[in-house]
Amino acid sequence: MSASAIRGVGTALAMTGELLAGRYQLEQELGRGGMATVYLARDLRLSRQVAVKVLHAGLEARFAERFRQEAEVVASLKHPNVLEVYDFGEDAVRGPFLVCEWVQGENLRELARRLSPIPPEAVALLGWELARALEAAHARGVVHRDVKPDNVLVARGGPLKLADFGIAALADQVRLTSTGAVIGSLAYMAPERIDTGAFSPASDVYAVGVLLFELCTGTTPHAGEGSARLAVSVMTRDAPSLSAVVPGMPPVLAALVDRCLARDARDRPSDGAELAACLETVSRSLVGAPAEASRAFFQAPEASAARWCEERFQRLLGEGRALLEAGQGAQAARCLNVALRLRPGAPEVLALLRTRPRNRRMKVFVGSAVLGALLAFLGVWGWSSRRAPEGSTGSALVALADSAHSRPGGERSAAMAPDALGPLAPAKATEPMEPDAVGPRGAPEPIASHIPPPRTGAPRRPSPTPSHSKAGPNTEPAPQPMEASPSAPGTGATVQDAATLTVVTRPWAEVFVDGQSRGYTPRLREVRLSPGTHRLRFDNPLCDPVEEVLQVAAGETVSRDLSLRVREAEVTIVATVSARVFVDGVEVGVAPLRGPVKLAHGGHVLSARGPGGNVLRQTVEAVAGTRTTVVLEASP
Template sequence: MTGELLAGRYQLEQELGRGGMATVFLATDLRLARRVAVKVMHPGGDESRTERFRREAELVASLKHPNVLEIHDFGEDAARGPFLVCEWVQGESLRELARRLSPVPPEAAAVLGWALAEALGEAHARGVVHRDVKPENVLVARGGPLKLADFGIAALADQERLTSTGAITGSLPYMAPERIDTGAFSPASDVYAVGVMLFELCTGTTPHGGKGAAHLAASVMTKDAPPLTELVPGTPEPLSTLVARCLARDSRDRPASGEVLAPLLEEVVGRIAGSPAEESRAFFQDPLGYSARRREARFQQLLSEGRALLAKGQGARAAKVLNGALALQPDSPEVVALLRERPQAGRRKVLALGVALAVVLGGLAWGASRWLTPEPAPLPSVQVEPAPQEAKRPEPEAVAVQAPEPQVETPSPVARLEPVREGSRPEPKKKSSGSARPSAPRAAPVPSSAPEAPRSGSPTEAPPPAEPVKPATLKVTVRPWAEVFVDGKSRGYTPRVREVSLSPGEHRLRLVNPLCDTVEEVLQVSAGETVTREVALQVRKAEVHIAAPSGARVFIDGVEAGVAPLSGSQYVEHGRHVISARVPGGPPLRREVEVVAGTRIEVVLEGTP
């Protein structure tokens, strides 16, 4: 490989990296005597890949910005095939840099995000959406600057609006919800990816996870990302707030583009670090030293906050802050000592609180006995002696420390008598007399087996009304999206609609997407039951009738479909496709078409065989 000459101009020196579509080599441009990076497409690539190379060259050549990787040339070698020539960045990818800096200080993350937003601002201003922003596609040169690379699947926002679910390309953890749902994209989709990268730089992980692509996609679609301040103690609030905005599930709640995001991140850098220009220069000149200084300052801040919280008796908050400090310096004996002190202080406070609570409860019990056992009203015309077989009721003070006892004591004979209720003043609340024997003069004797009467009403009070029936809940997740009908009535569209309340019984569920096969199901739900449905709709195929010169070999996205004239229509996925034909002895014929699921289109490839 060393010394191989590409297109008579670029001498390959060594392999720099390899991806799914191409291999990148360090090379020398013999004509201009400079080192360049050459991306050579793997052999056997179809025309759609070649088209991606060409589009990347055209799009990036129109962007002139210090944070965008410059494209020098695009060509095709007789032996190697298509290739791209771009500037050579002596440095590493953001993924590699983040591993070396881990944990990345919030100030460094904000500086990197600001430079990345500047690059996207230039692209978005020209109507270009990157669609694959991720750490591997961001290069950091030694001494700076940061370079955004690999515009291979970029698109012009005014030329391409929708991509089929099956044709979406990119990296799932960095995809915005709308791209996963329908394939739709906008500059705000790139802003979402920047939010994911900032979150990952600060925490070491992406905001959403799951067992497999389906779980990850469901999490992105249905859950909000946790705040940075909760996961990484000491994260400045301005950065956490802006990252949360970038990760909003609704694209309308995010900064609209890189042009909008860049000044916001510049402001955050100024608030949490210092002059943005000086902080950026200091970071790129010495990323390791800059990060070490920032981590030390953050460690001291968290240590001070932890001590202050311990002094105030806020053990739980202190533990969270001190654990954040321990993540920055795992071998810090000072933090370990403070964490060991916290449980002891916590036990003393819990013990003191328990004693105080016991005293308060004892007082409340005594007060309750006095309130629940009022003094009997004097009855001037009736004098009743206690029954000789009953023991005289003790005074309330004697049972004040036993809170349960006054609730079941036998009331005095005067309290039990109740000779006249009509016309007398409202009777004070009494205790149940379930354990006492009825006396002869009693107007309404209560059997000994009767249940305890409620304290808040008379024995004749009507029973409480029956509790209302709890509705059932339907949790629904649909890919790519659907209008949800229940019993013929629309409940809205996913992913905005995630839960539907249903009355107990039978219901008919219907999920409708005009690009997909409709799904119907009969549900039987019980009161309070939660039913979950995760449905992947089958996207309909589009019918393509291809007319090409007789004898020509016809290709769809680089895959041969047959020799013209074809016997029938071809069926393809919803979205963009490249239809081509190779005519013996003639130039290749090619058309790029956008097809809609469930429809029919005719493609005519004109030429002379």
């Protein structure tokens, strides 16, 4: 342990038993964070135990100011799922402190470890309680910014309470400016927070999605080694589908979690209210009325979880048995493996896993019989083809063989009809979609923009037996095979002639070529261009767009590595004449100010100290490129 850490522990031990602000007697240290230490204390005035969060000494004045502002805002939130704030004060020696209710219980991470595996019913109820807390906060314009299992408290007998509103985000900002990297709660941060630092109610929704995913699977969606890899994964890759990671998950819950984890904030539930409504619907489909079900769950979490797990085990066992009966061995194995996680070593599951699908042998027998018949038929045809009439063709037999072989049990297909005996039509090609064609919303661009235009006069596939196939009176001679020459998307130029544009932008941007969108970075990395001149535009609604004219030659590869400039917000601050105006604890002038103040995108604390010493404060969420007015004057 370092010397500074030893000194910190010694200071914490010395503080226990001390009297804070003449009212709160510190009894025991409960936890220590990057900017504050939490103590169990006794309120001597009201004779009750409370939790006291004491801000660490030596922090900048702007953090103390933000600490005070957050305390005032959270104290105004009165909701059963929000940790209640009782008091805020400043000790002459220890500095600012926050007093809140003491929850006797455990945090959500400890509960999840104790109940693992957590049944989907419990996950839905816990998510509903958490979403209700965010609904109350978002209704008052408060964004939590650090939703994670450690900040969710579960009292004995309930309810669930969300703690540390906005406070922990300050520590993130400290780490950002001092080390240049975001650590700590990175796994729960929305892509836009990592990319530009922007946050909104939808950012909290993303964090809830990560939390629900973790409760269901035991890991976060983008778990990996190191902060850098994790950040890149969150920004550039879609989260894995919950139903793919945990087979048998209720579809309504899996779909909602997937929606919460959308990389584009516009594709998520917009705020806590919408999320709470969605989770209420999910809970009703699983356990009935969520209010009653959650009360029963918190009264006996282990018994409730065990009952739900047993019900799910029996359901998976039945589904696995039915799938085996239907001959779907792979799907049955997935269901039964999930059942084994709920009850390891269950003999009835192991017995089913050793069972082969009942009709598998029958399928193999039927398929072998059909194949044998086809081979015999082809042998007879080979013998008789030497004496076949000149107008006969062998291509129909190939179609017959292909069709019969591709269908289970050798079912008779349309290829066996008499009108199928002409030359074979070319198989319909499935155009591969470029992986980079998917934008932040997760929806692909119009497929037509990525599919080469059809070639006129496309050749038919030649007959596999040209030596025995002759043109009849009403048929065209089979053309010779030729190489297809695909075109670059939307250009008319062949791939060999197309130029390649590689694109990297910070932050993300929508890429337009000649007025048409080609997708979003960082998912979009390469764009095919026809030789010539093109107009490029890189657009992000929070940044100044970048436009340029690009000249490319056939086969040329060019690259663009751009850093878009995030726009500043303009805030006009109106305050009492001669009042000193502060932004994030830094004085910007004396009212009336000469003009608007330019602020970076994100949250800021504005305050005005009047000639008499009274201070008015207001928190503002500055949105890049917008103009707002904030009034810091006392009401008459």
